[in-house]
Amino acid sequence: MRSRAGKPVIVLDGPAGAGKSTVSREVARRLGLPFLDTGAIYRAITLVMLRDGIPPRDVSRLTERLRGFSVSFPGGRVTVCGEDVTDAIRTQEIDSQVSGYSAVPELRRSILDIQRQGASEGLVAEGRDMGTVVFPDADLKIFLTASPEARARRRYNERLERGQTPDYEEILDQVNRRDAIDSNRDVAPLKPAWDAICFDTTGMSFDDVVSGILGYAAGLL
Numbered sequence: 590m591r592s593r594a595g596k597p598v599i600v601l602d603g604p605a606g607a608g609k610s611t612v613s614r615e616v617a618r619r620l621g622l623p624f625l626d627t628g629a630i631y632r633a634i635t636l637v638m639l640r641d642g643i644p645p646r647d648v649s650r651l652t653e654r655l656r657g658f659s660v661s662f663p664g665g666r667v668t669v670c671g672e673d674v675t676d677a678i679r680t681q682e683i684d685s686q687v688s689g690y691s692a693v694p695e696l697r698r699s700i701l702d703i704q705r706q707g708a709s710e711g712l713v714a715e716g717r718d719m720g721t722v723v724f725p726d727a728d729l730k731i732f733l734t735a736s737p738e739a740r741a742r743r744r745y746n747e748r749l750e751r752g753q754t755p756d757y758e759e760i761l762d763q764v765n766r767r768d769a770i771d772s773n774r775d776v777a778p779l780k781p782a783w784d785a786i787c788f789d790t791t792g793m794s795f796d797d798v799v800s801g802i803l804g805y806a807a808g809l810l
């Protein structure tokens with residue numbers, strides 16, 4: 590899938606905390622491509638719905654509310670209708686609710702276009718269903734995994750760095766619960782595309798993961 594500008598579309602999928610965000614941000618930076626964090630879109634929607642008191646099962650209000658929804662990524666921040674929600678979407682409350690909203694098929698369908706918008710300039714996109722549903726013709730598909738404990742530890746450290754007071758056991762529990770919901774939902778479940786390259790990052794350094802991916806990407810440039 591070459592974009593019209595002739596630049597590649599590279600996608601990274603995998604479970605929570607496998608290092609997708611930091612790795613794909615760096616891969617995008619090194620290749621000079623835009624970066625799309627699709628989890629941030631699901632998180633922003635979750636925040637909006639919780640504020641408006643719309644539960645995932647209320648599909649008609651949910652789809653109605655999504656009509657006026659817009660999300661932007663100015664300078665690496667996340668904004669919804671102009672409000673900066675970068676920190677508000679990375680809390681334990683959002684972590685515990687987001688899988689419920691992201692399992693709603695109507696919601697997933699309604700944000701397909703938002704996710705595909707930037708691809709004409711080439712893109713590095715990360716999420717759960719980039720290689721299977723959103724960009725099935727991507728030029729390079731990577732699936733990152735790591736043990737649940739390694740992933741919970743990463744999330745724990747991220748929260749500490751943000752000045753929050755995380756609870757490791759609670760995060761581990763949530764990582765396991767979220768994986769179970771994300772992997773078993775009917776629509777766009779978390780799974781590697783048949784043509785994805787899988788990396789288990791448990792014992793790998795950040796630099797090794799990035800250079801491994803850049804090695805595969807080199808063939809595309």
Ligand code: DC
Pocket residue numbers: 605606627628629631632687688691692715716717718719767771
């Ligand atoms: O990557 P993340 O932890 O920020 O993602 C938050 C949630 O959004 C995750 O539990 C599953 C959902 N998600 C999804 O269903 N599909 C995507 N492409 C990206 C995220």
